[in-house]
Amino acid sequence: MSHKKTLQIVQGALIAALAYVGFQFLRIDIPVGTERTAIHLGNTFVVIGALLLGGWGGFAGAMGLTLADLTSGYVTSAPKTFLLKMIIGLIATYVSRRVFHIEKEPGIKAQTKIALIAAIASLGCNVILDPLVGYFYKTYIFGIPQDLSATLAKIGSVTTLVNTIASSIFVFVIWPALYSALGKTGKLPWQEVKTE
DSSP states (O other): OOHHHHHHHHHHHHHHHHHHHHHTEEEEEEEEEEEEEEEEEEEHHHHHHHHHHHHHHHHHHHHHHHHHHHHHHHHHHHHHHHHHHHHHHHHHIIIIISSSHHHHHHHHSHHHHHHHHHHHHHHHHHHHHHHHHHIIIIIIIIOOOOHHHHHHHHHHHHHHOOEEEOOOHHHHHHHHHHHHHHHHHHHHHTTTOOOO
């Protein structure tokens, strides 16, 4: 296995672990009757993963959050989490790589701007999709009455909005430092990997 491929696998595993920690340990649970929702920082690392590794990084972040669901009280949300976090990763990848070509922008200001736009675009879509998918998921998979599913979706939209704002701020803070540190060591995925 090449050095570059090994590095990508390790980076993906790190993104998954950070997303897991961002949900599992940096979370505030909000009980809503027999259901619950949460404010957490896991989405931050889905976006960071997508900025760093493209679709592979988004997938790694989605896997980390899915594992967090499976090892906490959110087991029934795991399939929905995987789908929605993959969408976040794909949108962040598309915006950062296809629209703004993040790999061609060397300046820290340009990098920070692209990261913030990608975070807002991908997490902003999640503000719409999470309650919508959640409504159908609860109604048609779990048989929860439509009125209750609608109420839970409204509550979920508020926590999703809070998560979006918090995660966007953390992307804005973390990405410039990460980009700078990796850039200086030549470890950005789009840089030429030097083997010794």
